[in-house]
Amino acid sequence: MNGNPFRPFDTNLDQDTSLLLLREAVAGADDGELFLERHRSEVLSFDDGRIKTASYNASEGFGLRAVRGETAGYAHSTTLDEHALRRAVATARLAVGQGGGTLAEGPARTNQKLYTDADPLTESTFPAKIDILREIDAFARDLDPRVVQVSATIAASHQEVVILRPEGTLVTDIRPMSRVNISVIVEQDGRRESGGMGGGGRAGLIGLIARDAWEPVAREALRIALVNLDAEPAPAGVMDVVLGNGWPGILLHEAVGHGLEGDFNRKGSSAFAGLMGQQVAAKGVTVLDDGTIPDRRGSITVDDEGTPSAKNVLIEDGKLVGFMQDRQNARLMGVAPTGNGRRESFAHIPMPRMTNTYMLGGDTDPAILVADLKDGIYAVGFGGGQVDITNGKFVFSCTEAYRVKNGVVGAPVKGATLIGDGATAMKQIRGIGNDMALDPGIGNCGKAGQWVPVGVGQPSLMIGGLTVGGAGA
Numbered sequence: 001m002n003g004n005p006f007r008p009f010d011t012n013l014d015q016d017t018s019l020l021l022l023r024e025a026v027a028g029a030d031d032g033e034l035f036l037e038r039h040r041s042e043v044l045s046f047d048d049g050r051i052k053t054a055s056y057n058a059s060e061g062f063g064l065r066a067v068r069g070e071t072a073g074y075a076h077s078t079t080l081d082e083h084a085l086r087r088a089v090a091t092a093r094l095a096v097g098q099g100g101g102t103l104a105e106g107p108a109r110t111n112q113k114l115y116t117d118a119d120p121l122t123e124s125t126f127p128a129k130i131d132i133l134r135e136i137d138a139f140a141r142d143l144d145p146r147v148v149q150v151s152a153t154i155a156a157s158h159q160e161v162v163i164l165r166p167e168g169t170l171v172t173d174i175r176p177m178s179r180v181n182i183s184v185i186v187e188q189d190g191r192r193e194s195g196g197m198g199g200g201g202r203a204g205l206i207g208l209i210a211r212d213a214w215e216p217v218a219r220e221a222l223r224i225a226l227v228n229l230d231a232e233p234a235p236a237g238v239m240d241v242v243l244g245n246g247w248p249g250i251l252l253h254e255a256v257g258h259g260l261e262g263d264f265n266r267k268g269s270s271a272f273a274g275l276m277g278q279q280v281a282a283k284g285v286t287v288l289d290d291g292t293i294p295d296r297r298g299s300i301t302v303d304d305e306g307t308p309s310a311k312n313v314l315i316e317d318g319k320l321v322g323f324m325q326d327r328q329n330a331r332l333m334g335v336a337p338t339g340n341g342r343r344e345s346f347a348h349i350p351m352p353r354m355t356n357t358y359m360l361g362g363d364t365d366p367a368i369l370v371a372d373l374k375d376g377i378y379a380v381g382f383g384g385g386q387v388d389i390t391n392g393k394f395v396f397s398c399t400e401a402y403r404v405k406n407g408v409v410g411a412p413v414k415g416a417t418l419i420g421d422g423a424t425a426m427k428q429i430r431g432i433g434n435d436m437a438l439d440p441g442i443g444n445c446g447k448a449g450q451w452v453p454v455g456v457g458q459p460s461l462m463i464g465g466l467t468v469g470g471a472g473a
Contacts (some may be wrong), residue, residue, distance in 0.1 A: 392422035
């Protein structure tokens, strides 16, 4: 694959013939589209003084979908030609059966442009990137003699999307992505701890690999590692918790966000099913999913069905007011699509997915939230977690947390996990900080075996009565 623009209807397929075949596939159906994609990605990682990974992946292909009611017929191919497309039509039509559907109106057009067309993969040479990884390694080691291992990763991708709709509309989008991650391991008196930091977004790579950009990332990774070096075993029990701003919004994403996706609510499997218009969170809590923020990791100019992305309010002042929808679930629920129909690649069918999901800030100084914490945990960093969509129950591990007693932040704690359920946690929010922030651009979201980039965010929050799992009482 070369660096020429992805124009499949100029090089591989005749657009008029493809449109006729698409219309044949969706005759008697409710909806459908032809999704064509070219995707290239590169990952370079430097670990413990040597190159650990140097990978490059390239793929292109199409996916053809025909939707009838709750059923979707889907066929995909890595071969972009008329023969493959005709075979896909025969497969997709199996879902249409005898037809009887009414083709849905196509999505609105948009001229918005949320990110650059720049190709991050071509902005720097392979040797130059390796030299930068070596610089990062040397810099981090020189920061502190306790650093015993450094890992650094530069990742970039370039996705080109073309969507042909049955009404004849052609939608295109060029989606760049760049990311730099740094982690360090420190050792003192035989004890080893780690810390990591990274960031990126839908932008070129140059800004991330400049020294003045990655130096603060390396320093922050070291700071977290050194904090954990002094950490004590976390307490266990039910206690109040203050969450930091930014990345801790991953808890909101997992414990609440997935439950607000249209398919789970249409099927009645979400903890929020049937609660539209009801109070599902504390007063003052407003949650949005916004795919229109320029250059953010979760942003999309259009979703993978051709619907323009939007700024969607999900919870307003504690009341449930909206769900995230793709076209199929929106039609079945009698509402409008919200621009949340996303897929991992041309080989996957779209479904309702989050973009950038965050909670709006309040009017409280975050220092006051901590000062009001009598006996609890101040959690500012999170690692992995698990959530059950049907009831919102979650378990999240803290990567940076502190013990707080009588409003005084004490020693860092290690091994803390937060346990609860999203619906209850949202109702137990007792304070909302005025420091809303988005994450640095590192999030990925998995659903039904598909992964897409996402963003999260929130202000500092005080939540009462969460269960903290730890090593001690």
